[in-house]
Amino acid sequence: xxxxxxxxxxxxxxxxxxxxxxxxxxxxxxxxxxxxxxxxxxxxxxxxxxxxxxxxxxxxxxxxxxxxxxxxxxxxxxxxxxxxxxxxxxxxxxxxxxxxxxxxxxxxxxxxxxxxxxxxxxxxxxxxxxxxxxxxxxxxxxxxxxxxxxxxxxxxxxxxxxxxxxxxxxxxxxxxxxxxxxxxxxxxxxxxxxxxxxxxxxxxxxxxxxxxxxxxxxxxxxxxxxxxxxxxxxxxxxxxxxxxxxxxxxxxxxxxxxxxxxxxxxxxxxxxxxxxxxxxxxxxxxxxxxxxxxxxxxxxxxxxxxxxxxxxxxxxxxxxxxxxxxxxxxxxxxxxxxxxxxxxxxxxxxxxxxxxxxxxxxxxxxxxxxxxxxxxxxxxxxxxxxxxxxxxxxxxxxxxxxxxxxxxxxxxxxxxxxxxxxxxxxxxxxxxxxxxxxxxxxxxxxxxxxxxxxxxxxxxxxxxxx
Amino acid sequence: xxxxxxxxxxxxxxxxxxxxxxxxxxxxxxxxxxxxxxxxxxxxxxxxxxxxxxxxxxxxxxxxxxxxxxxxxxxxxxxxxxxxxxxxxxxxxxxxxxxxxxxxxxxxxxxxxxxxxxxxxxxxxxxxxxxxxxxxxxxxxxxxxxxxxxxxxxxxxxxxxxxxxxxxxxxxxxxxxxxxxxxxxxxxxxxxxxxxxxxxxxxxxxxxxxxxxxxxxxxxxxxxxxxxxxxxxxxxxxxxxxxxxxxxxxxxxxxxxxxxxxxxxxxxxxxxxxxxxxxxxxxxxxxxxxxxxxxxxxxxxxxxxxxxxxxxxxxxxxxxxxxxxxxxxxxxxxxxxxxxxxxxxxxxxxxxxxxxxxxxxxxxxxxxxxxxxxxxxxxxxxxxxxxxxxxxxxxxxxxxxxxxxxxxxxxxxxxxxxxxxxxxxxxxxxxxxxxxxxxxxxxxxxxxxxxxxxxxxxxxxxxxxx
Numbered sequence: 001x002x003x004x005x006x007x008x009x010x011x012x013x014x015x016x017x018x019x020x021x022x023x024x025x026x027x028x029x030x031x032x033x034x035x036x037x038x039x040x041x042x043x044x045x046x047x048x049x050x051x052x053x054x055x056x057x058x059x060x061x062x063x064x065x066x067x068x069x070x071x072x073x074x075x076x077x078x079x080x081x082x083x084x085x086x087x088x089x090x091x092x093x094x095x096x097x098x099x100x101x102x103x104x105x106x107x108x109x110x111x112x113x114x115x116x117x118x119x120x121x122x123x124x125x126x127x128x129x130x131x132x133x134x135x136x137x138x139x140x141x142x143x144x145x146x147x148x149x150x151x152x153x154x155x156x157x158x159x160x161x162x163x164x165x166x167x168x169x170x171x172x173x174x175x176x177x178x179x180x181x182x183x184x185x186x187x188x189x190x191x192x193x194x195x196x197x198x199x200x201x202x203x204x205x206x207x208x209x210x211x212x213x214x215x216x217x218x219x220x221x222x223x224x225x226x227x228x229x230x231x232x233x234x235x236x237x238x239x240x241x242x243x244x245x246x247x248x249x250x251x252x253x254x255x256x257x258x259x260x261x262x263x264x265x266x267x268x269x270x271x272x273x274x275x276x277x278x279x280x281x282x283x284x285x286x287x288x289x290x291x292x293x294x295x296x297x298x299x300x301x302x303x304x305x306x307x308x309x310x311x312x313x314x315x316x317x318x319x320x321x322x323x324x325x326x327x328x329x330x331x332x333x334x335x336x337x338x339x340x341x342x343x344x345x346x347x348x349x350x351x352x353x354x355x356x357x358x359x360x361x362x363x364x365x366x367x368x369x370x371x372x373x374x375x376x377x378x379x380x381x382x383x384x385x386x387x388x389x390x391x392x393x394x395x396x397x398x399x400x401x402x403x404x405x406x407x408x409x410x411x412x413x414x415x416x417x418x419x420x421x422x423x424x425x426x427x428x429x430x431x432x433x434x435x436x437x438x439x440x441x442x443x444x445x446x447x448x449x450x451x452x453x454x455x456x457x458x459x460x461x462x463x464x465x466x
Numbered sequence: 467x468x469x470x471x472x473x474x475x476x477x478x479x480x481x482x483x484x485x486x487x488x489x490x491x492x493x494x495x496x497x498x499x500x501x502x503x504x505x506x507x508x509x510x511x512x513x514x515x516x517x518x519x520x521x522x523x524x525x526x527x528x529x530x531x532x533x534x535x536x537x538x539x540x541x542x543x544x545x546x547x548x549x550x551x552x553x554x555x556x557x558x559x560x561x562x563x564x565x566x567x568x569x570x571x572x573x574x575x576x577x578x579x580x581x582x583x584x585x586x587x588x589x590x591x592x593x594x595x596x597x598x599x600x601x602x603x604x605x606x607x608x609x610x611x612x613x614x615x616x617x618x619x620x621x622x623x624x625x626x627x628x629x630x631x632x633x634x635x636x637x638x639x640x641x642x643x644x645x646x647x648x649x650x651x652x653x654x655x656x657x658x659x660x661x662x663x664x665x666x667x668x669x670x671x672x673x674x675x676x677x678x679x680x681x682x683x684x685x686x687x688x689x690x691x692x693x694x695x696x697x698x699x700x701x702x703x704x705x706x707x708x709x710x711x712x713x714x715x716x717x718x719x720x721x722x723x724x725x726x727x728x729x730x731x732x733x734x735x736x737x738x739x740x741x742x743x744x745x746x747x748x749x750x751x752x753x754x755x756x757x758x759x760x761x762x763x764x765x766x767x768x769x770x771x772x773x774x775x776x777x778x779x780x781x782x783x784x785x786x787x788x789x790x791x792x793x794x795x796x797x798x799x800x801x802x803x804x805x806x807x808x809x810x811x812x813x814x815x816x817x818x819x820x821x822x823x824x825x826x827x828x829x830x831x832x833x834x835x836x837x838x839x840x841x842x843x844x845x846x847x848x849x850x851x852x853x854x855x856x857x858x859x860x861x862x863x864x865x866x867x868x869x870x871x872x873x874x875x876x877x878x879x880x881x882x883x884x885x886x887x888x889x890x891x892x893x894x895x896x897x898x899x900x901x902x903x904x905x906x907x908x909x910x911x912x913x914x915x916x917x918x919x920x921x922x923x924x925x926x927x928x929x930x931x932x
Binding site for chain 1: 502503504563564566567570632633634660674676678680685686687688689690691692693694695696697698699700701703704706707708710711712713714750751754755756757758759760761762767770771774776778779780781782783784785786787788789790791792793794795796799800802804806829830831839840874875876877900903904905906907
């Protein structure tokens with residue numbers, strides 16, 4: 001029985017097993033695998049073990065590969081007769097974002113539950129419900145259904161589920177490079193992106209890159225009383241404010257010298273397509289309480305979030321931040337700053353330019369230390385890759401609507417390495433929605449995204465195997 | 467026996483009782499009376515009770531007066547025959563600053579100890595060792611010695627020891643106003659200021675005022691993923707950085723419209739005196755690790771810290787500030803900002819001008835909330851007050867060196883009210899040193915400051931009573 005012939009039965013199996021699929025997902029969601037915080041190291045290990053055990057149960061040959069950070073789960077499975085089906089690498093991550101501010105969660109972040117929205121949509125609520133545990137499980141559940149119905153996977157699949165995506169994938173790059181022969185397959189698949197809207201599927205054909213930096217400024221060798229020293233002592237918060245404020249000009253353009261090197265203008269026809277989508281503040285920003293696009297003021301909203309580079313301040317701390325008043329001039333101030341990259345922007349050059357930009361603005365008595373986190377260039381999928389057409393057709397069949405092919409604003413750093421190191425294109429299909437509160441309190445994943453996402457992957461796998 | 471006749475015996479008594487004086491101070495220092503943090507409410511009450519009990523032991527008629535915040539200790543005592551001695555009000559505070567960052571303390575902040583510096587100076591180390599428990603106890607010990615030797619106080623003294631100085635003295639103003647008849651005496655004395663240097667005593671003849679504000683900016687109604695929304699969503703940290711950076715121009719001058727209204731130039735002769743002090747970065751800033759004055763660049767260092775107004779950022783927090791990287795656009799950002807005022811600057815006008823300054827810089831989608839803490843104008847002591855000459859003479863007798871009369875940069879808000887509400891001038895004498903780490907980890911008070919400070923007060927009280 002070919003995967004195409006088996007597909008109707010596989011879809012039926014997915015529908016019939018939905019409750020058990022959710023139980024498995026909930027078990028996964030209960031594991032507090034916050035990768036960026038060392039306090040959760042054991043929980044990350046538990047999440048890796050959970051995934052490995054689950055994949056073994058479907059017949060994957062599984063291993064938990066240690067790194068200097070959190071481990072990477074690798075699983076390999078294949079049908080008895082390969083034919084000419086492409087060998088695919090599926091990439092996802094078992095780690096999740098921190099949960100702060102915890103007080104804003106309506107229920108505990110690691111106690112998953114089903115809830116119903118006022119508009120009747122059923123949702124899965126938990127940290128990681130969408131990013132990326134819920135999305136990863138749509139793929140695993142599709143594999144499971146195929147195996148249950150046909151006794152084997154529809155095509156050769158290697159799974160790579162890492163545990164450091166939310167803190168920069170620091171050890172994945174070396175792992176892929178060191179084991180390039182093992183992972184040099186025909187095509188990569190990733191499920192960590194969004195739908196265009198709740199009824200319109202989408203293949204993400206470009207991703208912004210990322211550079212993430214921490215800047216720590218110090219001045220005096222201790223905290224000072226602002227009455228005694230105020231006026232004479234350099235204040236690192238003031239220095240930091242001036243640096244951060246200087247990163248953008250009044251038009252919203254980033255001012256760091258050389259920042260836009262490698263940024264190309266979109267071809268007019270693609271730009272017209274983007275304009276045709278009619279993404280407006282009312283249908284994109286309003287749902288998070290905003291009204292006016294804050295990016296480069298000569299760009300469409302869709303460009304600002306998908307095809308233009310950005311500089312963003314992700315966190316600042318310094319001085320007294322408790323309740324009440326303290327008249328202190330702090331000894332230090334710290335900011336986390338990140339850049340989304342597009343086109344051929346070079347992460348190393350951007351990082352160096354940012355460091356120079358900061359150093360050039362240090363007054364006497366201010367010293368700086370940098371910590372570098374993630375660094376990845378932007379990536380693009382060629383529009384003529386045949387897997388793209390097959391995937392779009394499969395998605396259209398499931399959702400009854402043409403699947404868009406479009407760039408997205410987020411970064412999945414490893415996708416660039418799949419291309420550069422392993423020579424593989426990546427098909428990015430995901431079922432997140434704009435209101436999923438990814439990285440925020442009360443993260444959710446629509447039950448429809450989970451269910452029809454699983455069905456979508458079954459269809460995509462059958463299409464790729466044909 | 468007149469106070470003047472008793473003085474030699476009183477000074478002898480102070481010397482003989484130094485160890486017991488230190489034991490009493492240590493007991494006071496062990497009380498964790500952090501007023502700004504509601505978690506320490508009971509400890510503030512304990513500190514008030516400690517002071518009240520100690521004063522009662524010297525013969526003061528004592529009461530613990532409740533406020534809506536921490537209570538105020540009032541003690542009243544008088545010699546049997548008043549003569550024409552002035553009735554004095556002594557003001558101090560039993561509350562202390564928070565101890566963060568705790569990790570930088572070499573020993574626990576509320577476990578006082580005597581240590582020896584490399585240069586041989588003996589110091590008392592603890593939060594509050596100087597500000598203001600150590601300083602308050604110099605006055606109380608002087609009173610105790612007089613009572614022990616003569617059986618009574620040298621002149622009529624009313625004690626007012628409050629518990630909210632470190633968080634804005636919010637309830638003291640109303641208390642003084644509501645009980646003006648009780649406290650309308652001849653002269654106020656305060657022990658919460660510094661020496662010029664370890665061997666040069668000083669009367670502080672002017673104090674900068676203070677306005678302390680908290681600014682909270684909000685944009686989106688939740689934290690956002692910078693990949694999905696970055697470029698389009700307004701970031702409150704970026705708005706905050708631009709506002710804070712705009713508060714000073716490149717010359718170090720505050721840019722808030724009207725900020726300098728009421729700031730007078732010093733008379734040329736006073737300015738010459740200040741210049742003669744030759745306060746240099748090497749002898750003022752170097753000991754805290756700084757080299758270059760950061761204030762208005764056309765002003766002397768002594769002006770920057772003592773006679774010019776300032777705007778200072780005391781704390782900033784927003785977004786992800788934990789370990790590692792999180793690609794978030796935060797929903798809110800908060801800053802604490804304070805202003806030191808001089809001359810006739812009006813706190814209410816400064817506050818209003820700052821609010822307008824912030825509101826004028828809010829882009830679309832940014833909202834602001836303000837919290838107002840302390841607010842007090844600057845104060846000056848007339849140079850012709852006869853108590854000033856007596857005090858300077860008494861200090862000179864103790865330290866063997868002319869006592870300076872000079873302005874200081876810190877704020878003691880109630881001093882302004884003593885003048886406006888009670889019609890009293892205030893003599894500010896203190897024994898703090900520049901390296902006391904006031905408000906910082908490892909706060910200390912020189913044993914010499916404590917011992918000779920006590921002797922100084924005995925001499926001042928005798929001089930005022932004569």
